[in-house]
Amino acid sequence: MATGRTHRPATRSRGIPEATVARLPLYLRALTALSERSVPTVSSEELATAAGVNSAKLRKDFSYLGSYGTRGVGYDVEYLVYQISRELGLTQDWPVAIVGIGNLGAALANYGGFASRGFRVAALIDADPAMAGTPVAGIAVQHTDDLDRIISDNGVSIGVITTPPGAAQQVCDRLVAAGVTSILNFAPTVLSVPEGVDVRKVDLSIELQILAFHEQRKAGEDAPPEGDDPEAPPMRATPASRKGPDGDMPAVMPA
């Protein structure tokens, strides 16, 4: 198959592309639904439709895991559920700590989908001393001062940050120092972490802004977003030249 020259390409993730990893949970969810309906096997076409992806993409994704299908039949649902679960590391228990028990943190603690697959809310941590001891989702909130010990005692390797943006980096640093190597960040901040620590961010504001962009584009198909503006854009202090390039945006958008 491969040339076999370099057995160690720059990709460290055991040959499974990141894009594929990101879709595995999607497949798993669809497969779990099928499993609950006691569907024995499923074709790539059916499963792809359920997961909202292309069937060829799905087959290629599965091919990275191995040959788990049967030609002419499809994939065995139970078997595939197990294989993907194992590949994603969901066959083991993942204690998770949530730091910042405000509205969002409390909501996540109560979120059912959290504990659904191997993930378990092991600790809730907040900087407000008044919150210490208060039960949220059946778990007593603990104070930030004990963060280090809490992480260690519970063997937490995944941390969720739901603090205000100003505190996020500091919390992140402390989590990492305590041994956390994966962080899910809900605070609208760019976190800097040492090598070997994974950070994924969930940013409501960014998602909305992306939607707004497309929304504007949809709505403004005859109302051009003009570079020059009837309002008063904060002009460059020294606007040496207005707009040099001509092709950047048409003066009139074709309707």
Add this chain to the structure above:
Amino acid sequence: MATGRTHRPATRSRGIPEATVARLPLYLRALTALSERSVPTVSSEELATAAGVNSAKLRKDFSYLGSYGTRGVGYDVEYLVYQISRELGLTQDWPVAIVGIGNLGAALANYGGFASRGFRVAALIDADPAMAGTPVAGIAVQHTDDLDRIISDNGVSIGVITTPPGAAQQVCDRLVAAGVTSILNFAPTVLSVPEGVDVRKVDLSIELQILAFHEQRKAGEDAPPEGDDPEAPPMRATPASRKGPDGDMPAVMPA
């Protein structure tokens, strides 16, 4: 489904790559912080560091917007803030409706970052009649029965779905029917929408599973990365093609 008159490849949004659009909010956030500190200009290098991206990538991203920089100096912060805001459509008001006022929906309604940039929570909608009238974040919750009217009256074009997964598709359909063309989906479901409607999903469970994958990989760098398993995986119902106990997994694993 009256929408979808113009079907666009969706690949090209006025020449600005999707990946660039997704980063513009990041730049905007960093620029806003600089603006509040009254920093007049910033170089691509500095801004890139603040946004957590590569400087070359940032310059290329900005080049899609036009030539807003000054060689030898950098970018004018205020001017760039305005340009990106305008490009993202944040110079106008975006009324948003949140459907499903549970823990998460309420948290989002209270979320400060929501109203920060042009977005305004115009309506909260829930299917529970008992919630109707209850104020959440200073806004009275309205019943799903009035969804259509609420969307129309407020001119809502962006909807946020925070319902249980079972209700998400139905809510989505109703939102679209009422005129919503952009949806931010927090429910762990694959939504199917007609052409011309944008859907972005925020899925806590998926993010955690991706983290777990990498976490497992990190932890098991000396553990057996082999597909075979000492446990008892749920076996295929028809063992006809059960790969022998000797060579069940291809011993050859790429890389």
Add this chain to the structure above:
DNA sequence: CCATCTTTGTGCACGCGTTCACAAAGACAT
């Protein structure tokens, strides 16, 4: 046992996104 039919697994081509590296452009000092 052979023919046929279904569905997987994958080689290949293409397009998007990222990164490098550098020439052009402008600021600033002399």
Add this chain to the structure above:
DNA sequence: ATGTCTTTGTGAACGCGTGCACAAAGATGG
């Protein structure tokens, strides 16, 4: 004005991800 120095803007190469299209594999029926 001229030279130098800084930083942008971008051409080009590269790598990753996606989708097509088809051969191989196995089930199924005669």
